[in-house]
Amino acid sequence: MGDEIERKFQKELNAGTTALILLSIMEQADTPMYGYQIAKLMEERTGELEIMKQGALYPVLRSLENNGLLSSKVDPSVSGPPRRYYSITEAGIDHLPRWREIWRQTRDLIDNILRGEENV
Amino acid sequence: MGDEIERKFQKELNAGTTALILLSIMEQADTPMYGYQIAKLMEERTGELEIMKQGALYPVLRSLENNGLLSSKVDPSVSGPPRRYYSITEAGIDHLPRWREIWRQTRDLIDNILRGEENV
Numbered sequence: 001m002g003d004e005i006e007r008k009f010q011k012e013l014n015a016g017t018t019a020l021i022l023l024s025i026m027e028q029a030d031t032p033m034y035g036y037q038i039a040k041l042m043e044e045r046t047g048e049l050e051i052m053k054q055g056a057l058y059p060v061l062r063s064l065e066n067n068g069l070l071s072s073k074v075d076p077s078v079s080g081p082p083r084r085y086y087s088i089t090e091a092g093i094d095h096l097p098r099w100r101e102i103w104r105q106t107r108d109l110i111d112n113i114l115r116g117e118e119n120v
Numbered sequence: 121m122g123d124e125i126e127r128k129f130q131k132e133l134n135a136g137t138t139a140l141i142l143l144s145i146m147e148q149a150d151t152p153m154y155g156y157q158i159a160k161l162m163e164e165r166t167g168e169l170e171i172m173k174q175g176a177l178y179p180v181l182r183s184l185e186n187n188g189l190l191s192s193k194v195d196p197s198v199s200g201p202p203r204r205y206y207s208i209t210e211a212g213i214d215h216l217p218r219w220r221e222i223w224r225q226t227r228d229l230i231d232n233i234l235r236g237e238e239n240v
Binding site: 006009010012013015016017020021024025028045046067069095098099100102103106107109110113114116 | 125126135187227230
């Protein structure tokens with residue numbers, strides 16, 4: 001029961017941060033990537049933490065595409081089903097610095113409140 | 121349209137962090153507080169940022185109470201409608217250090233990814 005409360009908290013925290021992580025990873029990637037590659041790369045980057053499950057990536061990828069921050073292209077594969085490759089768009093590159101800034105402000109605000117400091 | 125994307129991102133970020141901020145503020149408070157007082161205190165703490173709207177607090181207060189991390193008591197008011205006063209519970213005090221740790225891990229992970237570093 002205690003663990004469940006912590007899992008729920010982690011899940012809510014991830015919900016807001018996955019889009020930022022994904023957009024940032026797609027900016028650093030220099031080639032289009034498909035879902036499984038992105039998930040593997042995130043797994044490498046997040047080490048043991050397993051910050052998010054692979055299944056949680058797809059809705060965020062779609063949402064980023066719907067907002068025009070990523071684009072995708074389906075490529076037939078010789079050995080399996082066709083794959084959808086994602087790339088960051090110009091709009092995504094344009095928005096990322098603002099998202100970073102929102103992240104920094106929110107992060108510092110939370111850290112200040114956790115320390116019991118005024119943030120004025 | 122650009123601003124709307126940023127508002128959505130901020131909102132998703134807040135959804136995961138409001139519970140942590142609330143629990144932390146309730147631990148620092150030495151008296152039970154009702155919703156409006158908590159909202160005012162958060163507004164003071166968050167300065168100009170207006171990180172979350174007052175209406176967004178109530179579902180989080182109720183969720184924390186449902187999880188046993190806060191408790192509440194309705195007190196009749198002489199001058200107006202009865203007020204519900206919230207306090208942190210023993211369970212809330214017990215969970216807070218674990219939430220802080222989850223926050224720190226998630227925060228550092230995101231910062232590392234934004235810097236393009238490996239986190240292994």
